[in-house]
Each structure stands twice: as C-alpha cells, then as structure tokens.
Amino acid sequence: EPEVTQTPSHQVTQMGQEVILRCVPISNHLYFYWYRQILGQKVEFLVSFYNNEISEKSEIFDDQFSVERPDGSNFTLKIRSTKLEDSAMYFCASLGQGKETQYFGPGTRLLVL
Amino acid sequence: AQSVAQPEDQVNVAEGNPLTVKCTYSVSGNPYLFWYVQYPNRGLQFLLKYITGDNLVKGSYGFEAEFNKSQTSFHLKKPSALVSDSALYFCGAGSYQLTFGKGTKLSVIP
Numbered sequence: 075e076p077e078v079t080q081t082p083s084h085q086v087t088q089m090g091q092e093v094i095l096r097c098v099p100i101s102n103h104l105y106f107y108w109y110r111q112i113l114g115q116k117v118e119f120l121v122s123f124y125n126n127e128i129s130e131k132s133e134i135f136d137d138q139f140s141v142e143r144p145d146g147s148n149f150t151l152k153i154r155s156t157k158l159e160d161s162a163m164y165f166c167a168s169l170g171q172g173k174e175t176q177y178f179g180p181g182t183r184l185l186v187l
Numbered sequence: 188a189q190s191v192a193q194p195e196d197q198v199n200v201a202e203g204n205p206l207t208v209k210c211t212y213s214v215s216g217n218p219y220l221f222w223y224v225q226y227p228n229r230g231l232q233f234l235l236k237y238i239t240g241d242n243l244v245k246g247s248y249g250f251e252a253e254f255n256k257s258q259t260s261f262h263l264k265k266p267s268a269l270v271s272d273s274a275l276y277f278c279g280a281g282s283y284q285l286t287f288g289k290g291t292k293l294s295v296i297p
Contacts (some may be wrong), residue, residue: 078230079213105283116289117231130284165230169283174219174238176285178231 076100078179080166086185087156095151095182097166105169106139107176108147110134110162117165123149156186189214191280193288200268201296208291210278220261221279222252227282231277235289237261248272268295 079098087093099106108120121131123141140152149168153160163183165177190213199277201204212218219238235246237254245251252263263276273295279285 080230107284109285116286117279118288119284119286122283129242167231167285174282175221175233175236177233182232 076161078166078168078177080164080179080182082182083180084185086181088153089158089186093153093156094183095153095164095166095167095184097149097151097179098147099149099166099168100170100177101147103168103170103177105171105176106141106143106150107167107169109165109167109178111165111181112159112162118166120151141182153184157185158186161186188281189286191277191278191286191288193276193278193291195291196289197292197294199294199296202270203267206265206268206272206293206295208276208278208293209260210263212261212278212280213259214280216238218254218256218280219282220252220259222246222250222261222263222287223277224278225275225277227274234263234276268292268293270295270297 081096091178106123107118111117118120119132121135138154163181165181166179169176192211212214221236225231234250235244237244242254252266275290275292277290278288
C-alpha cells in the first residue's frame with residue numbers, strides 16, 4: 075500500500091538555524107500539506123500546496139516558512155531561522171485528485187535548542 | 188471558520204466493553220468529517236470518514252461513527268474494545284484544509 079514518507083524522523087537544531095524537512099507524498103496525489111503538532115497539543119494546519127503553488131496557509135505559516143516541490147517526488151518545508159517555539163512534530167500529508175482523504179506521513183520531530 | 192471539539196481529554200474503558208469517543212463540529216455547508224488515530228511516535232492513521240449518505244459509517248479495525256446533523260456530532264464507536272485500541276484519537280473536519288480537535292486519549296484496560 076502506498077504511503078507518505080518523511081525524512082528525517084528526528085532533527086535537532088540550534089535556534090536561528092535553517093532546517094529543511096522532506097516529504098515524499100503518495101505518487102499520484104496532487105495536493106500536499108504540512109501540519110504541525112506541538113507536544114501535547116492538537117494537530118494544526120500550516121499550508122496546502124497544489125499545482126506548484128500555495129493554495130492556503132494558516133497564520134502560523136509566516137515569512138520564516140516556505141514550501142517547495144523541487145522535483146516530481148519531494149515536497150519540502152523550510153524554516154529559515156528557527157525559534158524555540160518551532161519545536162514540534164511536523165506532518166506531511168497528501169490527497170489524490172477527486173478524493174477526500176488526506177494520508178499522513180509518520181512525522182519529523184523537530185527540536186530547537 | 189470551522190472548529191472541532193473533543194470534550195474528553197481521556198476515555199477509559201474495560202476490554203470487551205463498548206467505547207465511545209465524542210466529537211462535535213462547527214462548519215459551514217456540508218461537513219466532511221474524519222477520524223484519525225495516532226499511536227505513540229507515529230503519524231495520523233485514517234480510520235473513517237463521513238462525506239455524504241448513510242449516517243453510520245464503518246471504518247478500519249471495527250470502528251464506526253455516527254453522523255448526527257441536528258446535534259452536529261460525529262462520535263466514534265466500537266462495540267467491543269481491545270487493549271490494542273489504546274491510542275490518541277483525533278476528529279477532523281474539512282475538505283482541503285483539515286481542522287482537528289485536541290485529541291482524546293483512549294485507554295483500554297485489560
């Protein structure tokens with residue numbers, strides 16, 4: 075069964091550093107998402123991406139965040155200058171054309187020190 | 188703006204007993220409703236969804252959920268709980284952008 079994959083599974087970084095989180099969505103899916111979950115809190119929507127551009131973004135997704143689909147398979151989330159409060163689990167999800175169900179990856183746990 | 192509420196932080200149930208995890212929603216238009224389960228250190232795993240049609244939807248691992256439009260609820264149910272059902276359950280609403288509740292920790296006691 076196809077699945078969404080994410081790398082790395084864990085990332086530790088220093089405050090102010092740039093991080094790139096990587097996702098490989100399900101191959102025939104066209105809609106891509108990033109969500110985050112701060113420890114002990116609910117899963118929050120960050121951004122959606124379709125047809126090589128952002129379709130929606132939340133208030134959390136400020137200028138420090140960017141997304142990219144650099145090739146036909148990867149979907150990345152970049153945080154330019156990490157803050158302590160960026161520490162969270164980041165989930166990638168994808169959705170097929172004409173479908174309703176988003177499928178989530180296993181997540182990347184980001185710790186900013 | 189859409190919102191989802193899960194009023195219980197934790198639900199404890201004895202193995203073999205029926206379980207219910209509650210969810211209420213507030214969305215405009217016809218709701219797309221979902222249940223996902225999260226095991227420790229894992230991602231969200233899709234359980235079931237309501238888009239349209241029969242109010243009782245069946246999903247993975249014997250779970251089902253009942254859509255109640257008048258009460259704006261979408262409670263998750265299972266007739267007989269297993270210890271392996273112990274996990275964090277998230278109710279979600281939306282089509283292209285999912286809004287989740289804060290999650291309910293289900294503990295099934297042997």
